[in-house]
Amino acid sequence: MTHTVLVIGSGGREHALAWALGRDPEVAVHIAPGNPGTAAVGTNHPVDAMDGAAVAALAVELGADLVVVGPEAPLVAGVADDVRAKGIPVFGPSGAAAMLEGSKAFAKEIMEAAGVPTADARLCVSMDEVVAALDEFGAPYVVKDDGLAAGKGVIVTDDRDAAIRHAAGCRRVIVEEYLDGPEVSLFALSDGEHVLPFEPAQDFKRVGEGDTGPNTGGMGAYTPLPWAPEGLTAQVVRTVIQPTVDELRRRGTPFVGLVYAGLALTSRGVRVVEFNCRFGDPETQPLLTRLQTPLYEVLYAAATGSLGDHAPLEWGSGAAVGVVVAAQGYPASPRKGDPITGADAEGVFHAGTALDASGQLVSAGGRVLTVVGTGTTLAEAREAAYAKVAGITLPGGFHRSDIALAASRTGRDDD
Ligand code: AMP
Ligand code: GLY
Numbered sequence: 001m002t003h004t005v006l007v008i009g010s011g012g013r014e015h016a017l018a019w020a021l022g023r024d025p026e027v028a029v030h031i032a033p034g035n036p037g038t039a040a041v042g043t044n045h046p047v048d049a050m051d052g053a054a055v056a057a058l059a060v061e062l063g064a065d066l067v068v069v070g071p072e073a074p075l076v077a078g079v080a081d082d083v084r085a086k087g088i089p090v091f092g093p094s095g096a097a098a099m100l101e102g103s104k105a106f107a108k109e110i111m112e113a114a115g116v117p118t119a120d121a122r123l124c125v126s127m128d129e130v131v132a133a134l135d136e137f138g139a140p141y142v143v144k145d146d147g148l149a150a151g152k153g154v155i156v157t158d159d160r161d162a163a164i165r166h167a168a169g170c171r172r173v174i175v176e177e178y179l180d181g182p183e184v185s186l187f188a189l190s191d192g193e194h195v196l197p198f199e200p201a202q203d204f205k206r207v208g209e210g211d212t213g214p215n216t217g218g219m220g221a222y223t224p225l226p227w228a229p230e231g232l233t234a235q236v237v238r239t240v241i242q243p244t245v246d247e248l249r250r251r252g253t254p255f256v257g258l259v260y261a262g263l264a265l266t267s268r269g270v271r272v273v274e275f276n277c278r279f280g281d282p283e284t285q286p287l288l289t290r291l292q293t294p295l296y297e298v299l300y301a302a303a304t305g306s307l308g309d310h311a312p313l314e315w316g317s318g319a320a321v322g323v324v325v326a327a328q329g330y331p332a333s334p335r336k337g338d339p340i341t342g343a344d345a346e347g348v349f350h351a352g353t354a355l356d357a358s359g360q361l362v363s364a365g366g367r368v369l370t371v372v373g374t375g376t377t378l379a380e381a382r383e384a385a386y387a388k389v390a391g392i393t394l395p396g397g398f399h400r401s402d403i404a405l406a407a408s409r410t411g412r413d414d415d
Contacts, residue, residue: 001026002026002027002028003026003027003028003065003066003296003300004027004028004030004062004063004064004065004066005021005027005028005029005030005064005065005066005067005068005296005299006030006031006032006055006058006059006062006064006066006067006068007021007029007030007031007032007034007038007042007067007068007070008031008032008049008055008067008068008069008070008071008074008079008092009031009034009049009069009070009071009074010031010033010034010035010038010049011035011070011071011281011351011352011367012037012281012282012284012285012324012349012350012351012367012369012370013070013071013278013279013280013281013282013284013285014031014034014035014038014070014071015035015037015038015041015285015349015350015351016284016285016288016289016349016370017068017070017279017284017288017295018031018034018038018041018042019041019288019349020288020291020295021042021068021295021296021299022041022042023295024294024295024296026296027296028042029041029042029043030042030043030044030045030058030062030064031043031044031045032044032045032046032047032049032055032058033045033046033047033048033049035350035351035352035353035354035364036350036353036354036355036361037343037348037349037350037353038350040344045058049069049070049071049073049074049079050073050074050077050079051079052074052077052078052079052081052082052083053082055067055074055079055082055083056082056083056085056086056088059083059086059088060086060088064088065088065089065300066088066089066090066091066296066299066300066303067080067083067088067089067090067091067092068090068091068092068299069083069090069091069092069257069278070092070278070279071278072098072101072102072148072276072277072278073148075092075093075095075098075101075257075277075278076095076098076099076101076102076148076277077095078094078095079092080092080093080094080095080098080256080257081094081095089300089303089304090256090303091256091257091258091299091300091302091303092256092257092258092277092278093255093256093257093277094253094256096253097248097253097254097255097256097257097277098277100244100248100255100259100275100276100277101148101260101274101275101276101277101278102147102148102277103146103147104144104145104146104147104174104274105123105146105172105174107274107275108121108123108174110244110247110248111244111272113247114243114244114246114247115243116239116240116243116244116272117239117240117269117270117271117272118271118272118273119142119176119177119178119179119271119272119273120137120176120177121174121175121176121177122136122174122175122176123146123172123173123174124167124172124173124174124175125172125173127164127167127168130143130164130167130173130175131164133175134160134163134164134175137175137176137177137178139158139160139178140156140157140158140178141155141156141157141158141159141160141163141175141178142154142155142156142175142176142177142178142179143155143163143166143167143170143173143174143175144170144173144174144175144176145169145170145171145172145173146170146171146172146173146174147171147172153170154215155214155215156178156215163175179264179266179271179273180264180266180267181264181265181266181267182202182227182264182265182413183202183203183205183262183263183264183265183273184200184201184202184225184228184232184262184263184264184265185200185201185202185203185221185260185261185262185263185280185283186198186200186201186232186233186236186240186241186260186261186263187201187258187259187260187261187279187280187283187284187287188237188241188258188259188261189257189258189298189299189301189302189307190241190245190255190256190257190258190259190302190307191256191301191302191303191304191305191306191307191308192245192248192249192254192255192256192305193245193249193254193305193307193308194307194308194310195237195241195242195245195259195307196298196302196307196310196312196313197233197236197237197241197313198287198291198313199223199224199233199287199290199313199315200223200224200225200228200232200233201221201222201223201224201225201280201283201286201287202221202222202223202225202283202404202407202413203218203220203221203280203282203283204218204219204220204221204400204402204403205218205219206219207219207326207330207331207400208400209400209401209402210402214331214332215331216326216330216331216366216367217281217331217366217367218280218281218282218283218324218367219282219323219324219326219399219400219403220282220321220322220323220324220370220399220400220403220404221280221282221283221285221286221287221321221322221403222286222319222320222321222322222378222381222382222403222404222407223283223286223287223290223319223320224290224315224319225407225413226378226407226411226412227407227411227412227413229265232265232270235270236261236263236270239270240261240263240270240272241259241261244259244275245259255277256302256303256305257277257278257302258277258278258279259275259277260275260276260277260278260279260280261275262274262275262276262280281351281367281370282322282324282349282367282370283322285322285349285370285372286320286321286322286372287320289320289347289372289374290315290316290318290319290320290374291313291314291315291316292313292314292315292316293311293313293314298310298313316374317376318374318375318376318377318380318381319374319375319376319377319378319380319381320372320373320374320381321372321373321374321378321381321382321384321385321403321404322349322370322371322372322385322403323370323371323372323373323385323386323389323399323400323403324351324367324368324369324370324371324399324400325367325368325369325370325371325389325392325394325397325398325399326366326367326368326397326398326399327352327363327365327366327367327368327394327396327397328395328396328397328398329366329396330366330367330398331366334352334363334365334366335363335396336352336362336363336364336365337356337362337363337364338362338363338394338395338396338397339360339361339362339393339394339395340353340361340362340363340368340369340392340393340394340397341361341392341393342391342392342393343361343369343392345388345391347371347372347373347374347384347385347388348369348370348371348372348388348392349369349370349371349372350368350369351365351367351368351369351370352364352365352366352367352368353365353368353369363394363397368394368397369392369394371385371388371389371392372385373385373386373387373388377408378404378407378408379408379409381404381408382403382404382405382408385403386401
């Protein structure tokens, strides 16, 4: 029997989801709105991801067995609720549960109630409060916009004036304690009650080599992490993810979808840096490349409340490295409309791409492609990824050349 899946979104994460779902001969993949990359692995539909009524109508029309909502903006806007109201299983939290990502203040409240370790923080609604909180915690200063900001609402700086200027541009502001130590992205599927973890990955957030320059949505990622402490995943499930899922269920807003825990492994233990309510981008591209468990079956189990006695996810024994190719000017003001060549190779996931009037593939966003290489070791996977990057042309485009470099050389994190 063929299963029909509708994936909502148009980024690199959605291309990877559609690709991984489509590896299964029993799955027919549809994407709305998708991008030129997803068109190669499924059928694109020109429906706006933010239009819940239109998404629900498309799911009904296709006779979808499962809808997977990829990005945070439609989730926070309640698009999953609109589809669920039609009686169709959805992988992706309700608008209420998506507030775990939609409001950093809400996430802090949940973590406090659930006893989940995170940075000490102050929610500020005036500049006087901001200045007081900055001076309370001291440098390095961490200032976050409370709402969704595509990974760009945060500044971490030693410059007090820059911290104050960033706060002035936000609506509601969180000022928090600086967390030292390597970062880990840990994903877990949740059916609202039970959780099933992924293997850990690491994302490179800063735009420049050596972790310099402004934060971005993510410039590259790799998995597995040779330096991750033994038992990390089980510990994070026990102390972070399960208590968070329990707390949301207790409040009557169960979380059905993917819990993304962004963690810092500090000298005082694991701390949550942020929660996201969906698959991370670009971590998803290398992670799904290594996943061996059929994706449809686990997403469907999560969407229908039946993860309880599911076997652990299975992973390929090798490594995967994803390198983002970004447009000139990213993240401040990415240039669009540049022609791209070489983007149809296996492992090249499209994000900000489009076809122009003549059918030429062109850039259409800040992060244009994520290029994934695999190998038995991280070093081999890096080599494969960068060899594919070298086969791509994008005028003005750039990438970081140090993704997974330290870990592949020394087995340690680059911090
Ligand atoms: P967020 O949007 O909260 O994930 O923040 C984006 C990035 O800013 C994180 O991935 C970290 O690299 C950095 N960051 C956020 N909060 C902190 C913190 N409290 N201490 C140190 N770095 C942080
Ligand atoms: N990789 C960071 C994010 O997805 O938010």
